[in-house]
Amino acid sequence: MSRSSAPTGSTGPTPPPREAQLSFDELGRPLRDLTFCVVDLETTGGSAAHGAMITEIGAVKVRGGEVLGEFQTLVNPHTSIPPFISVLTGITNTMVADSPGIESALPAFLEFAAGCVLVAHNAPFDVGFLRHFAAEQQRPWPRFEVVDTAKIARRVITRDDAPNCKLSSLAQVFGATTTPNHRALADARATVDVLHGLFGRLGSVGVQTLEELQTFSARVSPAQRKKRHLAEHLPHAPGVYLFRDDRERVLYVGTSRDLRTRVRSYFTASETRSRMGEMVRLASRVDHVECxxxxxxxxxxLRLIAEHKPRYNRRSRFPEKMHFIKLTREPWPRLSLVARVLEDDADYLGPFSSKKAAESCLSALHETFPVRQCTERLARRPSRTACVLAEMGKCLAPCDGSVDELSYAALVRRVRDTLLRRPDDVVETINHRMSLLAADERFEEAGTHRDRLASFVRAAARTQRLSALSACPEVVAARREDDGRWAVHVVRHGRLAGAGVIPPATDAHGYVDLLRAAAETVRSAPGPVPAASPEETEKILRWLESPQVRLVDVTGEWACPVAGAGGHLAVHDAVADSRRALERAGAATVAP
Known part of the structure; x- marks a missing residue:
């Protein structure tokens, strides 16, 4: 594959180098250098959207463990405070009668908190109320970064420390100097002590910056965090990263639009997959390929996973393991399940990702077309005894002369047309069968036929889409990216042969000509199989079919049948989505 940012020695065009500037995410903002505004609210209810109002705002501004200032005000809710709220907070209607309304209190608080990182215990509640009233006043909400002490505590505090992560429980754990009592300022002061206590716990496991605090997970061990340096050499660019162990074996291959940010997340972010934690512990180096x-x-x-077959990648490791349905070329053709495509002029349907899906599709075809299912090669004039399938009317039985060559050939032509162009025969036959079964309340059998039909429709649509692109010697397409530059791809027989981004102030036609000249030479593959893995060609197809892609040039004919299987996909996709939704709902219902 050729690309514009090719390594030294490549003949591909190269864009001017981009200057790199470290972001806050890379540098990290030390917690000791940040100013935090710890806020707490008292309200008349649990939801501002349902009419609850703020009755008190309390806040404490701290930096480096030192209190810089405090803010406290009662707020007139302009409505009666429910008695149980008054009992809980001690705030009565009389107390707030002469207090400012939220229209005055909110601007004062926002001025106090300007430039700070907001902190709250159960932050979605407090920040949600503040944002609600800012929107109600048509006041722009500052771009506060928010730290939720309750969320962090749930990742740090164990049952041995405290029975729960309520503010009162945490205040006891960390020996807060103020006891929370459902008054805003007192609760804010207690939250300050909890925040500092959490900082102490997290500092011992290497969390020193705001970025690490916000992405902290107890499952990311100190040993993982100490390997952050493995990402320091990576660029802010799209590409592929490869984790290697001390024996140079590839452990894991991944991709990202931003290599450095993504790889750093394995050491600092909430990476909860246990196998990824194990992989990082074994890693000693991270290589990359900038794209x-x-x-x-x-x-x-995809290509690197197929080449190295890393133990920690679960998908795409064995693209060579494919299954196809083959319509054989012989005197009495049949449908056969095969593992690869040969240059034998036969017709193929697939590839299927699993043998089970291929067998399900084959059942749908056999139910529609009574072609022979025996595996022996029959002579042009066979003289054998018919099998049980013939007696059941599921085979025309060429073996005993029950059908002549012309009639059987006509049936085979219908099968070939179904595989390559029109799926209507299978769709109508299976739908009719499903209707009969449903009418007899044989719903399980109807479901089996539905699954067979879905396997066939998806396989036929996939075959038609892959075959169409694979047949094209070359497709050149471009799309304007988010940064305003044009990305160009050269695709040959379904394989990505060249990729590049047109540099600013560069002649676009000249650049595309250079990219095409430097692109990989690709020979066509037999049958419907592209010159790449089917998964690669499908990714290319999704890009080609995405909005705003412009075709620069097409060599050959890139087209799918008008009445092809793709027109039936929407129905089966909707059914599959509904089944998954029902399964999720059922799992949630029975969960403890």
Whole structure:
């Protein structure tokens, strides 16, 4: 594959180098250098959207463990405070009668908190109320970063420390100097002590910056965090990263639009997959391949996974394991399940990702077309005894002369047309069968036929889409990316042969000509199989079919049948989505 940002020695065009500037995410903002505004609210209810109002705002501004200032005000809710709220907080209607309304209190608080990181215990509640009233006043909400002490505590505090993560429980754990009592300022002061206590706990496991605090997970061990330096050499660019162990074996391959940020997340972010934690513990180096475009990165990822078969990648490791349905070329053709495509002029349907899906599709075809299912090669004039399938009317029985060559050939032509162009015969036959079964309340059998039909429709649509692109010697397409530059891809027989981004102030036609000249030479593959893995070609197809892609040039004919299987996909996708939703709902219902 050729690309614009090719390594030294490549003949591909190279864009001017981009200047790199460290972001806050890379540098990290030390917690000791940040100013935090710890806020707490008292309200008349649990939801501002349902009419609850703020009755008190309390806040404490701290930096480096030192209190810089405090803010406290009662707020007139302009409505009666429910008696149980008054009992809980001690705030009565009389107390707030002469207090400012939220229209005055909110601007004062926002001025106090300007430039700070907001902190609250159960932050979605407090910040949600503040944002609600800011929107109600048509006041722009400052771009506060928010720290939720309750969320962090749930990742740090164990049952041995406290029975729960309520503010009162945490205040006892960390020996807060103020006892929370459902008054805003007192609760804010207690939250300050809890915040500092959490900082102490987290500092011992290497959390020193706001970025690490916000992404902290107890499942990311100190040993993982100490390996952050493995990402320091990576660029802010799309590409592929490879984790290697001390024996140079590839452990894991991944891709990202931003290599450095993504790889750093394995050491500092909430990476909760246990196998990824195990992988990081074994890693001693991270290599990378910088790519011109995200699509090139996705394709390179697939190729590297197929090449190295990393133990911690679960998908795409064995693209060679495929299954096809073959309509044989012989005197009495049949449908056969095969593992690869040969240059034998036969017709193929697939590839299927699993043998089970291929067998389900084959059942749908056999139910529709009574072609023979025996595996022996029959002579042009066979003289054998018919099998039980013939007696059941599921085979025309060429073996005993029950059907002549012309009639059987006509049936085979219908099968070939179904595989390559029109799925109507299978769709109508299976739908009719499903209707009969449903009418007899044989719903389980109807479901089996539905699954067979879905397997067939998806396989036929996939075959038609892959075959159409694979047949094209070359497709060149471009799309304007978010940064305003044009990404260009050269696709040959379904394989990504070249990728690049047109540099600013560069002649676009000249750049595309250079990219095409430097692109990989690709020979066509037999049958419907692209010159790449089917997964690679499908990623290319999704990009080509995405909005705003412009075809620069097409060599050959890139087209799918008008009445092809793709027109039936929407129905089966909707059914599959509904089944998954029902399964999730059922799992949630029975969960303890």
């Amino acid at each position: 011109a475009t995200p699509l090139e990165a996705q394709v390179r990822e």
